[in-house]
Amino acid sequence: MRCCLSAPLAALSSLPSPCEILRSGALLAPALLRAAADALHDPVRRNRPRHPDTLAAVNLELVTLTEDGAVITWYTGVPGTGDGTGHMLPAITEGEVVYGTHPARLNRSAAEDRPTAHHQVELTDLEPGQTYYYRAQSRGVAATPTPLHLVRGNAVGTNFHGLGSSGGPYSFTTPPPPPGRHLLSIALCNDLHLGETTAGLMAGVPLMRGVSQEPGRAPYPEVMSRALVEEARRRGADLLLAAGDISAGGSPPDLAEAKRILDGFGAHGRDYFVVRGNHDRPGHSNHGSVGDSCQDAFREEFLGGEGPAYFARDLGGLRVVGLDTYRKDGNGADSGGLGAEQLSWFRGRLKEHKDQPTLVFGHHPLTVRDSVFPVTGGQRLDRREARSVLDAYAGAPGVFLYHAGHTHRNKRTVLAQAPHVTMQEVGAAKEYPGGFCLLRIHSGGFALNHFKSSGVPAREWGERTRRVAAGLWPHHALGRSVGDRNSVSAHDLSGIARPAEQGLACSPVGRP
Template sequence: MPCCLAAPHALLRALHSAARRGTAQARHLHDPDPDPDHAPDAVSAVNLELVTLTEDRAVITWHTGVAGSDDGFGRMLPAVTEGEVVYGTHPAHLNRTAAEDRDTAHHYVELTDLEPGQTYYYQARSRGSAATPTPLHLVKGNAVGTSLHGFGTHAGPYSFTTPQPPPGRHLLSIALCNDLHLGETTAGLVTGMPLMRGISQRLGLGPYPEIMGRALVEEAHRRGARLLLAAGDISAGGAPRDLSEARRLLDGFGTHGQDYFVVRGNHDRRGRQGLHEEGGDNFLDAFPASDGGSGDGPAYFARDLGGLRVLGLDTYEKRGNGAGSGGLSDEQLAWFRADVRAHKDQPTVVFGHHPLTVRNSPFPVTSGQRLNRRQARAILDAYAAAPGVFLHHAGHTHRNKRTLLPQARHVTLQEVGAVKEYPGGFCLLRIHTGGYALNYYKTSSAPAREWSERSRRVAAGLWPQYALGRSVRDRNSVTPRDLSGITPAAARISAAQG
């Protein structure tokens, strides 16, 4: 959960209601999963989500539990069973089936060979039980489709319409990710709410940040990403050991500074934990912004990648304990404005940890959730005069949210859900000559799916109302744009730091 996220006023009554179960929760802090060989007679299928929607595929997930059971947290014990999705182009004729190849409680089905611009109807089922959607009623959202079809019947079928693909030829794909939090042991601690217990990993299993970090690398490769941009909070507190472990995990994707790039978040802070005795910077020791860096230079940078300009921002370039709003130094802000002005027509992606704005949140928005207001306005002003900038990727909020602002409507501001907890994944940026698509993927390994389901209990189980994305469009979108100046060679550096 974001370190600066305050307890939600709008959800306060619901949180207090869930907190009354605190005594029962305390007796089950390490609740065991049932015997995986046990097949319960009564299965309930819940938490249905249409996670990913592209022009030719859809990823659908849900969870099965033992009906009538209670794990001590007010949730069902997981039930290992089969899963399938039946679908078609008419709600009364679901004539196609996609099934999983093994039984599980954490279901993940991918529909392929869909037609662009076509409306499909579907129902997810496990042992004859139709899956019901993740409720997003507090944010008036829709977790399962692009229309409200099926909601009146409780069990669907639900519907979605596939988008048209980005125009032109595919050039390259880039994984956008953030908030790995290596070293963290408890997810979802809420300041000022002592009964809102955090969620820890089950006894005997590996640390969840490492499980999710490895799954990120594997899934990004499998989805065809040739570059990876990690927008901060790589570690839980800037400790050298955690940053080194993050470097080891991300090196599984490729070479730092060539195949993947990293910027600082507030958890990678420059405070007491983030600076070592010699005065250097632990974060830059692990992830130098320039070749041969040793922790004594800036943590922001620019790269030319085959016609694509990538700017990495250090949005916590200040000493501190990780609290407060994001901040750039005056030197960095001046550098940024000059660079954007000098390359105003070049296709450009900017990434940094703190978002420029936080819109449509069910939680009260505090200054700690975003970049300093004055600096955010200065960045938007720079974008307004730079038609080449098309995407600003941020983390920190741990949610999926797409925002367009009137000051620079040609720039998509995309917040991406955290790697380390529910929904647990990354956004794939697919660049074509005539536009780009943004598609969110949950990591699909079995350990990652188990932890993702377990960590949805953050904020007394209300976390999905915030983190998943209020609509499918918050995590999947297509934007026409002339990007023909980018070449597939963008997988390698074509120029030194700008």
């Protein structure tokens, strides 16, 4: 069985209950019918004549929102055309955002420096705590939002102002800055899937055809991973953490290519760190079967064949703990597992220095909530082990963040058992929305901000793959609210040194 999505779609192979299927059927059935219609009519739509004097501006998204800036994206296409995936052919034109502090006075503007169909405009020098109104437009046509009605979401603002009209203006309020002085920034990413060839391919569901790269172009996992590294550096990341599914099938060539790409950020074990995902498990092949040799290519490539794939590092007062959330035998579609040895080690490390500022990252989330798709056990860590991890968090006030991937979505969760820990699921690097989360650590708190990878090939692929899951993918992957991909939290992190003060020198803490 070929499985290109770790979750939530691939988890369907682990047989959700009839109740789970019924709950999601009302959502999935219309999408499947639309996919069937697209399959029948794509050739007709592809060959319709273009109308160069008309365009549609769609898929408007407020991707990034910081205390003093915002990144806004949208797409312009030619109405009445299709590219074979149910998506309009591109209309290359100019784009601008007009904005201001009153909906009737949009007296400031920001524009792109060249025409494109994949628009990205960044607003700068905004005031913290200020409400802004804006309209994005191309050739006088106002852009309309990515619809998130299935999850009662909002892609374009922090409130629902403007959503009842066509083209806005929409509204957002900038957050306050994280308390204290800035110490360092860390790029959080996951699900690179080097070696994958089709995004969104689902075994046994023929109408979910998946999306492939256009002929003659570089493999999309390489395009997106290289763009991620470049964007993370451009946004000022001092470190990079990759939370699993580095490869699509655990093959040595794919993991070697992944390491070559990540080495563009710096040195492994000093400037960036990786942990294993279920797709990186030993003996897993690109075809989803277990190899005879059960070679652990992930361990060989990133660990030199020595030691376990979990670790703790002290980075100038910041403790970074990497978990191997698939330290087990299995087919990859079942729940994640730490194993008794790793779980005991983890709980012991947190008890030893329970007040030390600590960031934990691993592939599987502890829990999955508010998903548009059926939630199965394969989307999360084993329930018993997840409760044990949560208990460890509750007894360690210094833990402030758990970064997970696997679900391929942006989702922020705070649980009552450990309210001081932000559980942040980060969207896949390899497909829409395509990017990473930048963690900005200050002495009195931290900010999490999602950034799309902004290179032209990355923008094109990100737009192309919003058609995954018969067009339902944005409802799942983007984040139902701006707060699911951009947030600010208070936490005492004053014990962490700046990179210039620590030289980013890594000393092992509790290495097994």
